[in-house]
Amino acid sequence: MSLKDLDARSRDIFKQIVESYLETGEPVGSRNLSRLLPMALSPASVRNVMADLEHLGLIFAPHVSAGRLPTEQGLRFFVDALLEVGDLSSDERKRIEADMQTAGADRSVESLLTEASQTLSGLSRGAGVVLTHKSDMRVKHIEFVRLEPTRSLVILVGEDGSVENRIIDLPPGLPASALTEATNYLNAQIRGKTLADARTEIERRRAEAQAEVDALTRRIVDEGLASWSGASKDSPGQLIVRGRANLLEDVRAQEDLERIRRLFDELETKQELIHLLGSAERGDGVRIFIGSENNLFSLSGSSLVVAPYRDTEQRIIGVLGVIGPTRLNYGRIIPMVDYTAKVVGKLLR
Known part of the structure; x- marks a missing residue:
């Protein structure tokens, strides 16, 4: 089997395992799954599907006789193929706008970005993060470090001693020697x-x-x-x-x-x-890094959801987002981060 071979029943069971994990953080067993599923399936039938999902590397058992949890590969598949991204409530939008406008009233960029970080932290119950950079930073040293075949970390060291890390996409088939x-x-x-x-x-x-x-x-x-x-x-x-x-x-x-x-x-x-x-x-668009995909926070098993914000000339001048456990509510955090980045960008103009 491969991911494209998953039938509707397998997808439903896998989705239920992930959603249960995102909600509780606990493994779920075949008996509980059989009660949660919209179709009538025996625990034995559920176990057979779970065995296939485990073979694909999408789920695993944290210990013998336990239920199943999604792997990092499974979470990535869920986010890319099955996640239903929601929308912010009108109250959440109003809170973000009010917090940002209050902080931006004194024209202090630092105050605005600090408030953005605190607002994201409060709404997400994770850690808000803001990374800024000077659009005119003069480079002293640059280095490309391949993270995976089509993704690289760019390390920029400025003449003023500042250091920036950016994730970029690489062309398919680019040899490692090209980065060196x-x-x-x-x-x-x-x-x-x-x-x-x-x-x-x-x-x-x-x-x-x-x-x-x-x-x-x-x-x-x-x-x-x-x-x-x-x-x-x-x-x-x-x-x-x-x-x-x-x-x-x-x-x-x-x-x-x-x-x-x-x-x-x-x-x-x-x-x-x-x-x-x-x-x-x-480095445009909302980016999601799960567990070891996230080079900066991989040891803590965290996930990172970030989006860029722009200046008056539509140049990206920084990113902001949320760091949290891999069981983040991705469907809610993604639009939250995206909207906050857009509000910050408008106020900086």
């Missing part, structure tokens, strides 16, 4: 620059490299030594070599071809760097 190369290259090039300035500089150099490629290839193609094909925005193109005997005699053409190959490598690397820097600046 990006770290080394950027630390040699962007010291004292903002991320926006660094990206502009890299894009400028990429444009210069592309112009050099165009000039070199135009010459050797015009001279009948090679033909050009396959150029596109995402793929710089492919040089099809002709007249190898002529090339062997034309030292300059050989040097041009080698230079073009090196420029192709540089263009590909710069494209990856531009993507990484752009992701580090954006």
Whole structure:
């Protein structure tokens, strides 16, 4: 079986196990489940389904003869595929707006963000968290640390000594060596620059490299030594070599071809760097990190729900959210964090 093979009965039983855990924090057994389910199933039938769910890694038994609890993988599957996200009540919206407007009345950003953290803590019964950063922070050091195949932690150290951690998405199939190369290259090039300035500089150099490629290839193609094909925005193109005997005699053409190959490598690397820097600046949307997915709080088995807030130019200048146990009420916390981030963003404008 795989996750996509779960039938309606299996999903209902799994959903009931998770919802029971989120409500009580306790394992639930087959006998209790058979009473809670909307369909008539014997405890024996429920146990058979639970065995399949355990085989898939979605649930586990905390000890022998106990009921079942969701695994971190199970919670992630529930949040991604089965969670019904609710909406805030009008009273909750009014409280968030009133708290934020009162704190923002004195135009103190610190007061506003402190109140946002306290409000989220009070509403969620978890810990409110606010991470801020200066949009014009000048970078002293940057490092990319892969957390999983398509996600990386970006560590930014500012010249003022401040440290920021951001989670970014990676392109599928990006090799581990690309992150190491990006770290080394950027630390040699962007010291004292903002991320926006660094990206502009890299894009400028990429444009210069592309112009050099165009000039070199135009010459050797015009001279009948090679033909050009396959150029596109995402793929710089492919040089099809002709007249190898002529090339062997034309030292300059050989040097041009080698230079073009090196420029192709540089263009590909710069494209990856531009993507990484752009992701580090954006990191958009509500993010949910469950247990060990959350690199900062994994040892405590906590979950983290965060959303970005923006300045007047729609640039992300920080994130806020809630830290709590993995049995957070995700359906309620997600819209709460999202709405608070939007209110804070409006007041900062």
